[in-house]
Amino acid sequence: MHAKTPTTPKTGIAVSQERGASSTAVRTSLKLLGAGPVVILVALIILLGFLSPYFFTGRNLGNILSQTAVIALVAMGQHIVILTRGIDLSVGSNLALASVVGALVFKSTDSTVLVVVAMIASGGLVGAINGLVYVYGRLPHPFIITLATLSIAKGTALELSDGRAIQGMPDFVRAIGGGSIHGVPGSLFVVAGVALLFAVMAKTMVWGRWLYAVGGKPEAALQMGIPVKRVLISAYVISGLCAGLGALLLAGRTDAGSPLFGNLLELDTIAAVIIGGASFLGGRGHIGHALVGAIMIGVIRNALNLLNVDIFFQLIVIGVVIVIAVEADVLRNHLEGRMRVLQAAGQT
């Protein structure tokens, strides 16, 4: 009896310390994983500064930003869709159609306001079709409907434009897409404004909370009385609106609307969201992830250009980065499972 008592508490303490230590280790790994994309981006930028003297010139940075702006903007909409466990494959053609619609409106009316409204509305309309058909058509997954609208929007854009770019955009649109204020591209202000708006909406509005709930566990969202259908539709409408705004930037930069705009934009935006660190499984991530991912893609492209790596190889590099990002997501899930076990052990 007396001999036993001193040993028992000792082992008890040892066990709980070890548990505490591994729980902290898991938590730290989770934090590191969360910070991963930003750390990698910063490291990449520093590395490139060393590798190419041209990288840090104002002109090159401006280039990266204005090339990234469209991806970033549309990726923010894509991020909101992915938050709800969805995917929007139609963003690229949606953008093309919106730009063509804008160009045609400009041709026939000369009105700046109408052009801007038409582009954004066109984007929102395609988004609304995605959302409505997905939800009310009881489709098992948004893949199919957004694939369909990818095709339909592209076809419509080609039809309306006879397959050719239509020159001419209002001054205001050109200024936003291609102009700059004190060397800062105008498109950057649009991206920053939209990002700020989304960040505030996601964090402070009930709608934002519902997005995360629907993406986290759709069945539970229903059981808790969240209007799941409306939340889903809103996500696709917003993604569409972002595509419309993206059209505005791209059309402004090129002074044209074209059915060939936004080619492979769905891949770039999905890649941006995933590389940035949002989860493909839904319900996790924030707007910053979309931005970081978009910049990362822009920087990687730019770097490979500066280093004279050909365009085919760029696709391969970005593909590899996607795989790494998805594996990081898997690892995060694994660590969370580990944490649950540790918590359960800590209880008994």
Next chain:
Amino acid sequence: MTKSFAVSRSTDTVLDVRNATKRFGPVLALDNVSIQAHRGQVLALLGDNGAGKSTLIKCISGVHQIDSGMIQLDGKPTLMRSPGSAREAGIETVYQDLALFDNLTPAQNFYAGREISFPSWLPPGLRFMRRSEMESVTNDVLERLKVTLPGAGATVALMSGGQRQAVAVARASVFARKLVILDEPTAALGLRESRKVLDLIAQLRDEGNAVILITHNMEHVTELASLAVVLRQGRKVGELIPTKANQHDLISMIVGG
């Protein structure tokens, strides 16, 4: 005080389900089932796997709609069109799968779908949340129930089965106004956490709620329930006042011996 209150009002029928029938395609999940739940009492709903227990409570909480029959709440026929309308009517449910959002914190889980928000003239989704208020209420409740969690801001994903169950039951306890339904709330729990949840159920009952408890644990039934109803293959096959002496009868009713 509480006791005399509970006894004097114990005949108040909060929920009256009459001849509920529910089909899933060819499966007759509920066949003419009638149950009543009374204020200040625990009704145990028993039955083997697949007996229709979860289906019945999902019909009450608005997840499913009955094909025929009637559900009365406080003596008024009520159509539970959606989980939201059932919650508004004062029915709280702890589902078998807990209906917790792994990606959200306990406070966010507590208030999911009924966030404290302003201004009230806007549609609910477009309002702004009062986050600190929701957080402080949640923390108070969890503290009162002595639920230990991995950390204030931690999401449910990081919690053990027991912690999750505690969060789900605590959530129901905050919002319960008339009827609390618990679908196997102690299934994943060890002895100590089970005790905590059972105490919580007793507390909900004493506060004047009607409670429906689904469980496979006969000890819990005899401890808490005033009446036990047994379902088998979607049909109600019996009901009795559970005591230590008739546990055996109850079990043979469940397995159909």
